[in-house]
Amino acid sequence: MEWKKTGCVCCANLCGLEVQVENNRIVKVRGDKDHPRSEGYVCRKGLNIAYHQHHVDRLMYPLKKVGDAFERISWDQAVHEVAEKLSATVKEHGPRSFALMGGFTVACPSQGTFAIHLLRSLGSQYSYNALAQELTGRYWVDGKTFGNQSHQTVPHLDETDMLLAVGWNPMMSHHTPQARRVLTRLSKDPNRLLVVIDPRLSETAKIADIHLPVKPGTDALLYRAMISIILEEGWHNQDYMDRRVSGFEAIRSLFTDFDAKAALGVCELDYARVREVCRFFATRKSCLRSDLGVLMTRHSTLISYLENALLSVCGRIGAEGGNIFPVGLRSGRGNPKSTPDEQEARSWRTVTSHYPAITSIYPPNVMPEEILSGHPDRLRAVVVSGANPLRSYADTTAYEKAFSRLDLLVTVDIAMTETAALSHYVLPALSAYESWDGNPLIGEGFPKVSLQMRPPVVKPEGEQIEAGEIFLRLSDRLGFVPEIPESLNKAADSGDRFRFGMALMEYLRSDPKAARSLPCILSKTLGKTLGSGNLAAFWGLLQNLPPAVQEMAARVGFHPGPGLGEEIFKAVLQHPEGIWVGEVDAATWDHFQALDTQDGRIHLDAPEMKEWIQEIDPVLESKRLREHEEAYPFILSSGRHMDFNANTSLRDPAWNEGKRACTVLMHPEDAERCGFNDGQRVRITTEAGKETIELEVTRSTRPGYIMIPQGFGLVHGGKTYGTNANRLTKNTHRDRIAGTPLHRYIPCKVEAA
Numbered sequence: 018m019e020w021k022k023t024g025c026v027c028c029a030n031l032c033g034l035e036v037q038v039e040n041n042r043i044v045k046v047r048g049d050k051d052h053p054r055s056e057g058y059v060c061r062k063g064l065n066i067a068y069h070q071h072h073v074d075r076l077m078y079p080l081k082k083v084g085d086a087f088e089r090i091s092w093d094q095a096v097h098e099v100a101e102k103l104s105a106t107v108k109e110h111g112p113r114s115f116a117l118m119g120g121f122t123v124a125c126p127s128q129g130t131f132a133i134h135l136l137r138s139l140g141s142q143y144s145y146n147a148l149a150q151e152l153t154g155r156y157w158v159d160g161k162t163f164g165n166q167s168h169q170t171v172p173h174l175d176e177t178d179m180l181l182a183v184g185w186n187p188m189m190s191h192h193t194p195q196a197r198r199v200l201t202r203l204s205k206d207p208n209r210l211l212v213v214i215d216p217r218l219s220e221t222a223k224i225a226d227i228h229l230p231v232k233p234g235t236d237a238l239l240y241r242a243m244i245s246i247i248l249e250e251g252w253h254n255q256d257y258m259d260r261r262v263s264g265f266e267a268i269r270s271l272f273t274d275f276d277a278k279a280a281l282g283v284c285e286l287d288y289a290r291v292r293e294v295c296r297f298f299a300t301r302k303s304c305l306r307s308d309l310g311v312l313m314t315r316h317s318t319l320i321s322y323l324e325n326a327l328l329s330v331c332g333r334i335g336a337e338g339g340n341i342f343p344v345g346l347r348s349g350r351g352n353p354k355s356t357p358d359e360q361e362a363r364s365w366r367t368v369t370s371h372y373p374a375i376t377s378i379y380p381p382n383v384m385p386e387e388i389l390s391g392h393p394d395r396l397r398a399v400v401v402s403g404a405n406p407l408r409s410y411a412d413t414t415a416y417e418k419a420f421s422r423l424d425l426l427v428t429v430d431i432a433m434t435e436t437a438a439l440s441h442y443v444l445p446a447l448s449a450y451e452s453w454d455g456n457p458l459i460g461e462g463f464p465k466v467s468l469q470m471r472p473p474v475v476k477p478e479g480e481q482i483e484a485g486e487i488f489l490r491l492s493d494r495l496g497f498v499p500e501i502p503e504s505l506n507k508a509a510d511s512g513d514r515f516r517f518g519m520a521l522m523e524y525l526r527s528d529p530k531a532a533r534s535l536p537c538i539l540s541k542t543l544g545k546t547l548g549s550g551n552l553a554a555f556w557g558l559l560q561n562l563p564p565a566v567q568e569m570a571a572r573v574g575f576h577p578g579p580g581l582g583e584e585i586f587k588a589v590l591q592h593p594e595g596i597w598v599g600e601v602d603a604a605t606w607d608h609f610q611a612l613d614t615q616d617g618r619i620h621l622d623a624p625e626m627k628e629w630i631q632e633i634d635p636v637l638e639s640k641r642l643r644e645h646e647e648a649y650p651f652i653l654s655s656g657r658h659m660d661f662n663a664n665t666s667l668r669d670p671a672w673n674e675g676k677r678a679c680t681v682l683m684h685p686e687d688a689e690r691c692g693f694n695d696g697q698r699v700r701i702t703t704e705a706g707k708e709t710i711e712l713e714v715t716r717s718t719r720p721g722y723i724m725i726p727q728g729f730g731l732v733h734g735g736k737t738y739g740t741n742a743n744r745l746t747k748n749t750h751r752d753r754i755a756g757t758p759l760h761r762y763i764p765c766k767v768e769a770a
């Protein structure tokens with residue numbers, strides 16, 4: 018049987034897959050050795066992708082809630098009624114009353130351009146997204162230090178001598194191409210060091226050369242101590258700081274006048290061992306990678322800032338084997354700031370909680386308050402797409418209450434999720450395996466850039482359409498898509514894309530404002546001949562590539578010039594496994610060209626951070642860490658990564674049959690003290706609520722620290738499977754700047770159920 022090329026959609030690695038299809042069912046899956054980035058690498062989730070595609074709760078037709086039940090309606094009726102209601106809400110209550118939740122996912126981002134077009138056309142800026150669950154604190158810091166919130170560094174793993182992995186368990190969470198292979202190689206190499214900072218003995222800590230088991234919630238204190246030790250010992254890179262860094266002198270004393278020994282006492286770490294790690298980090302070709310373990314803990318945004326400060330002090334940003342800026346199709350586009358700075362008047366804050374947009378998105382944590390508020394501008398209509406707030410975001414109880422108050426809740430999805438079940442309208446989208454899609458940002462790398470568009474491998478069995486097409490139809494119904502001239506339609510129908518490109522340029526010259534709706538225009542014209550609006554928008558993205566990208570493309574054999582976009586487009590269609598689309602000369606590449614600060618230097622002078630660092634004092638921290646102890650003697654980490662969870666992508670519990678998947682991990686000393694036995698059910702209580710779950714006694718966690726996975730408590734075929742972690746997470750337990758949830762530090766108590 019033929020193997021068809023596609024990809025996994027369960028995490029941001031988007032590994033290449035090959036599948037066999039029989040009777041329109043995916044029946045066999047393997048890693049695709051031809052995929053440029055993953056080279057056959059795959060984990061258990063990718064191999065179980067059929068459970069994402071085929072299950073009893075797939076949506077087939079547009080649905081409308083009538084009374085307590087859903088009724089099937091036509092697309093025409095669905096689009097007409099939703100458009101009418103959106104328009105009426107915005108007319109009566111203003112554009113701030115409407116928000117988009119999701120609108121794109123890492124695996125299926127193409128719908129985003131259509132969803133944002135609808136949002137903006139209705140006059141709203143409120144785009145809420147899962148990225149603001151995890152990463153926007155870091156993006157905010159990168160905006161301050163690198164001048165652009167969209168510029169993140171990645172560890173240069175191929176060339177590094179030492180990886181400092183902080184709150185990151187790549188042996189389970191992946192989050193870098195071929196994570197298990199790369200980390201195993203690194204840990205086995207006698208000339209390279211893997212140092213893991215994690216409160217518990219994670220799967221990655223187990224293979225590390227050095228493991229620093231930091232006390233939960235003290236990571237900021239540890240970073241402050243590390244910078245202090247490096248300066249004290251004179252291991253900092255003064256020459257680099259003179260050439261590359263601005264503003265450090267204003268904060269230097271925060272590290273030099275600091276009691277690192279006392280701080281490490283609070284972190285429950287050995288001073289000599291941390292000092293040794295600091296020496297290695299400052300004197301080797303080192304890099305740093307952190308993840309949700311610190312992005313979702315106390316002082317989250319400050320930690321991201323301290324990481325950039327540590328890397329700067331040691332001269333590791335933009336250095337070989339250090340933290341580098343990946344290159345990609347965005348390179349050389351002038352790097353426009355992706356969002357107006359939060360200080361700019363044109364950038365909205367949320368009405369009640371006053372959070373700014375970071376990279377143009379708002380934190381899901383605040384949406385319940387924004388709906389339940391008494392403010393006249395409160396949210397009244399929400400369209401959810403590619404998201405399941407009732408399971409994926411903090412505080413299910415708050416979300417249920419808030420969504421029940423909305424005048425209009427519309428869900429665009431492939432499955433009857435918990436959020437869809439609460440909606441007024443449910444609109445069925447094609448799945449990742451029934452449509453063209455791909456994420457050009459995931460192909461960014463160094464020195465090579467890859468690109469893949471996954472073709473459909475199975476056919477839809479109902480009336481599903483591309484999610485982007487759903488947003489386009491709504492925009493069209495509301496009159497937000499300009500009339501398309503006959504000449505452009507004819508050029509599209511001719512099948513000659515060169516002719517179409519010329520006609521498009523002519524049209525945009527005659528009506529420059531139409532450029533605002535370009536993806537919609539492409540979808541309605543070229544999309545018809547290509548059979549996909551996603552593909553048409555992708556074609557548009559490849560036109561007018563800037564000189565820097567043309568140069569990169571030439572290095573891998575493409576031909577710079579006006580035909581380059583079409584040449585790349587054809588290559589992508591011919592190679593569903595993905596292609597190398599560009600490369601830079603690693604030896605001469607200047608990473609600092611990615612900086613958008615006015616002087617081209619790294620800026621460490623953020624007043625908000627200066628104030629926050631002053632709070633990270635051993636005496637104060639030690640007191641704060643004990644504040645909740647009486648009522649809540651345990652710390653819960655909600656979000657254990659493992660082979661048995663995949664957010665809510667794999668809804669059919671059959672993929673975990675026979676596995677011990679949804680348990681709470683507890684150290685044997687705690688279990689003994691509490692009189693608990695492995696396998697019994699326990700009740701966890703937090704400020705947000707209570708849940709019961711099976712206990713798993715293991716030394717892989719530390720005393721006082723329990724862990725549960727996310728992605729359970731899903732309703733499948735009318736039955737609930739596992740424990741919903743987000744009944745235990747409070748949406749107001751969040752970062753002060755980014756509003757991201759602090760899932761890895763939740764005070765709780767545990768009792769026998």
Ligand code: SF4
Nearest residue numbers: 025028031032060063
């Ligand atoms: S879940 Fe596994 S197979 Fe899927 S993309 Fe991530 S690492 Fe690859």
